[in-house]
Each structure stands twice: as C-alpha cells, then as structure tokens.
Amino acid sequence: MNSDELDYQQMNGLDLAYLGDAVYELYVRQHLLAQGITRPQQLQRQSKKYVSAKAHAALFALMEAEDFLQDDEFAYFKRGRNANSHTKAKNTDVVTYRISTGFEALIGYLYASKQTQRLEEVIAWVFKQVEEGKTRANGTNKK
Numbered sequence: 001m002n003s004d005e006l007d008y009q010q011m012n013g014l015d016l017a018y019l020g021d022a023v024y025e026l027y028v029r030q031h032l033l034a035q036g037i038t039r040p041q042q043l044q045r046q047s048k049k050y051v052s053a054k055a056h057a058a059l060f061a062l063m064e065a066e067d068f069l070q071d072d073e074f075a076y077f078k079r080g081r082n083a084n085s086h087t088k089a090k091n092t093d094v095v096t097y098r099i100s101t102g103f104e105a106l107i108g109y110l111y112a113s114k115q116t117q118r119l120e121e122v123i124a125w126v127f128k129q130v131e132e133g134k135t136r137a138n139g140t141n142k143k
Contacts, residue, residue: 008112013083016076017101020108025051027123049130053092053100058135059126060099068125073106073118080105 008016028050029043037043049055060077063069069077081102089097110119129135 006112008109011108011112013076013080013101013105014085016106016108016112017080017083017104018108019112020080020104020106020110023111023119024104024107024123031127049135050126053089053096055130055135056100056103057096059129060103062129062134069106073109076109077102077106080108 006019011019028047031050032043032046037046079102081098083101083105085098085101092100107119107122110122
C-alpha cells in the first residue's frame with residue numbers, strides 16, 4: 001500500500017466521517033463558487049442548505065426512499081451513524097447528528113476507496129435534491 005493510500009476498510013466510522021466532511025465541503029464550496037456566488041455571507045447561508053446535519057438527514061431520508069445506496073455504501077453509512085462519538089450535537093438532536101455522521105462517513109468511504117465516479121454521481125444527486133427543494137420539508141432549504 002502506498003503511504004498516501006487510506007485503508008478505508010480498517011477506518012472507523014468517525015475517521016471516515018472526518019474525511020468525508022472535508023471532501024463534501026470542498027465539493028459544495030466549488031459548486032457554490034461556480035454558480036457565481038462570491039459574497040462570504042451569501043456563501044455561508046447557501047452552504048447550510050448542503051452541509052448542515054439537518055440537510056444530511058433529509059438527504060439520507062431521500063436516499064432511503066429512492067433505494068439510492070448500494071449495499072456496501074449503506075454499510076459504511078451505518079458504520080458512521082453507529083460510531084460512538086464523544087462530541088455533542090450542536091443545534092440539532094442526537095439522532096439527526098448521528099445520521100449526519102453516517103452521511104459524512106459514506107462520502108469518506110467513496111473517496112478513500114477511490115470510487116470517484118460514484119462519489120461524483122452521489123454529489124450530483126445531492127445537489128439536485130437540494131436545488132429542487134426536496135430537503136425543504138426538513139427545514140433545511142428555506143428561501
């Protein structure tokens with residue numbers, strides 16, 4: 001194994017979520033800047049539609065409803081969701097926070113396992129759901 005390669009199969013859910021959070025944040029920031037949004041306050045406000053724990057929970061509910069995830073992806077989601085985090089959820093309940101951690105672990109898994117095409121497919125699907133207002137029911141996509 002190359003020293004830069006990650007042994008994602010041995011990573012715990014929180015490590016995968018840590019990685020996934022950074023990867024997902026980068027995709028979201030690039031996406032918003034590509035839309036021509038340049039003011040920091042507006043970037044911050046728009047990014048919450050994508051990166052908040054409530055947004056992640058709403059997106060996961062849509063993934064479940066559409067049977068969007070493959071078996072291995074769902075397993076890594078659960079690895080993150082079920083991880084024993086010692087941090088307290090900010091601005092959300094524990095269940096939503098845990099689902100968010102699972103969502104981030106899923107992104108971390110796809111990145112670490114070098115499934116770039118699938119990662120970008122998932123990200124594109126996520127952006128479509130948010131921009132079509134499908135996460136709004138969960139209070140994450142207010143105008």
